[in-house]
């Protein structure tokens with residue numbers, strides 16, 4: 001009898017664990033389930049099962065009283081495993097429901113943010129106000145865009161990125177097409193593999209200098225578009241680009257602005273423009289698409305425009321250091 005006491009104690013401890021687990025709130029149970037490691041007794045290969053298998057194989061050599069005790073132990077163990085199976089199934093169902101609900105919430109959020117944008121090809125200009133754009137670049141309202149980079153394919157899967165502080169390291173004090181460097185060395189490989197996996201790559205970037213530098217707008221336009229052209233050439237992958245040139249009413253020098261520009265992040269206008277007019281009417285798979293940006297509202301971030309942009313659209317969001 002003494003020989004089975006440790007095994008019995010092990011099972012008692014496991015029953016106690018299960019009781020604690022079952023009496024926890026659902027959110028805690030999901031946490032416990034995710035963080036449990038074998039041998040938390042949620043699989044038949046756990047250490048308790050190994051001990052019971054040992055008891056089974058040695059049953060014939062036990063005394064009668066020990067054999068009765070082993071029988072009880074095995075019966076209890078089977079019931080225990082049955083209960084664990086049911087509980088595991090229940091938790092898996094709860095997890096599936098939670099994931100489905102998250103996805104539904106993202107889609108609902110996206111449908112709430114939809115604004116119809118009237119655009120026709122004749123609306124696309126080759127100048128932004130008094131500044132001339134480089135070839136292939138066009139302007140529509142307060143947006144400058146590169147719609148058709150060579151080799152670009154529209155897709156249901158959108159890999160979207162901010163530019164400054166995400167893909168390119170830039171300095172507000174420096175101007176010019178060459179005044180930038182790659183933010184992370186892994187960027188070219190990552191972007192190329194996304195392209196090869198059928199994603200369309202899109203950059204959504206704010207550039208209020210183009211609006212604010214009224215007397216040197218051409219310099220601001222050439223600098224921004226030049227950097228983007230050079231970046232695309234460097235990473236050797238086609239990218240669609242949208243630059244929001246408008247201002248927000250909250251900016252320090254824009255006291256006279258009454259309304260936020262609808263295309264400036266965190267407003268979702270650039271995304272809606274892409275989705276409604278520059279993706280060949282292909283509906284976007286919001287579960288596979290995502291957005292990466294550095295303005296995530298953290299202590300050292302200059303703003304939360306990127307994370308709010310992703311939330312307004314219903315896109316998954318990553319900060320660059322996590323993604324790259």
Ligand SMILES: [Mg+2]
Nearest residue numbers: 162164165294
């Ligand atoms: Mg940024």
